[in-house]
Amino acid sequence: QGVAIAERAYQQALAFAQERKQGTALDAPKGAPMSPIIVHPDIRRMLMEMRAKTQAARTLSLLLAALLDRSHREPDEARRKAAAERAAIITPIAKAYATDIGVEVASTGVQVHGGMGYVEETGAAQHLRDARIATIYEGTNGIQAIDLVLRKLPLSNGDAVKALIGEMRGVVAAVREANTPGFGHSAARLGAAVDSLERATEWMLATMGIDQASALAGATPYLKLFALAQGGTGLAKKALAMQGEDQGAAALATARFYAEHHVGEATALELAVTEGAGAVEDSTAVFAA
Ligand SMILES: Cc1cc2nc3c(=O)[nH]c(=O)nc-3n(C[C@H](O)[C@H](O)[C@H](O)COP(=O)(O)OP(=O)(O)OC[C@H]3O[C@@H](n4cnc5c(N)ncnc54)[C@H](O)[C@@H]3O)c2cc1C
Structure with missing residues (x-):
């Protein structure tokens, strides 16, 4: 929908x-x-x-x-x-x-x-x-994020998510190797987003067992970070596959736009996950007032 x-x-x-x-x-x-x-x-x-x-x-x-x-x-x-x-x-x-x-x-x-x-x-x-x-x-999308962090991330001890991240890295490498000017700064933006997702994933896996409140405070930014990395590499993969086809140039321009205008948000989302729980905890002072 x-x-x-x-x-x-x-x-x-x-x-x-x-x-x-x-x-x-x-x-x-x-x-x-x-x-x-x-x-x-x-x-x-x-x-x-x-x-x-x-x-x-x-x-x-x-x-x-x-x-x-x-x-x-x-x-x-x-x-x-x-x-x-x-x-x-x-x-x-x-x-x-x-x-x-x-x-x-x-x-x-x-x-x-x-x-x-x-x-x-x-x-x-x-x-x-x-x-x-x-x-x-x-x-609700908030509940979807909780489902991702608490029930899906631990599947196969985190290896299922790590395998997906590995495939994203493969797409980043393919974009870099293609050396197509039309990709602009896509490889750098996508590479940084996958790095952010990997670090945020490690933080989540280490935190959820010992401090669930902090993990859940970062669940929604974590889901969005995942979507940006997965969606950005998905568009890049499509653009690579469509090179030389009728709609290839449009696919390339769309993948580049997404990488350069949106995927950069990954850096901020990683920090919201790994360093933002304290601010949510401190909201007690706001709501108690
Ligand atoms: C137009 C419409 C059609 C619908 N159709 C159907 C239908 O066909 N079948 C059906 O079964 N239902 C249907 N629903 C109900 C819909 O699934 C619920 O509205 C939805 O699941 C949210 O539940 P709620 O409204 O009770 O909100 P609440 O559960 O009260 O949630 C309010 C807020 O609190 C958050 N929240 C709740 N619990 C937690 C938690 N533990 N941790 C963090 N955040 C939490 C939520 O994410 C949300 O932001 C429909 C609703 C509408 C408006």
């Missing part, structure tokens, strides 16, 4: 931006007529944000679907078990991230529409209302 609403909001915002005229392009001659707003850098940034987040959430959802298939259909029992463990880990991440993205993308869609987004005629605000429930039902 999160991916579907986000996709609808993106398509609608894109169509609006191609039609709505306001201001003139930066390189337009003096006296030129107004330009469609899609020429403005901030509008292009918002549309790319919508597209990249939607596609990252879709890669997570499709990864989960493939893992669930493999957990039933792999001929080898050990491989079925490994796929089932991975599916168990990705389930709360895909649910929470895709539905959070539904809200964020629908909200950006309202912004692209300007004042027309806030009033009812365009339908942009309806997407935002429709998306909002998905973060709450089918297990």
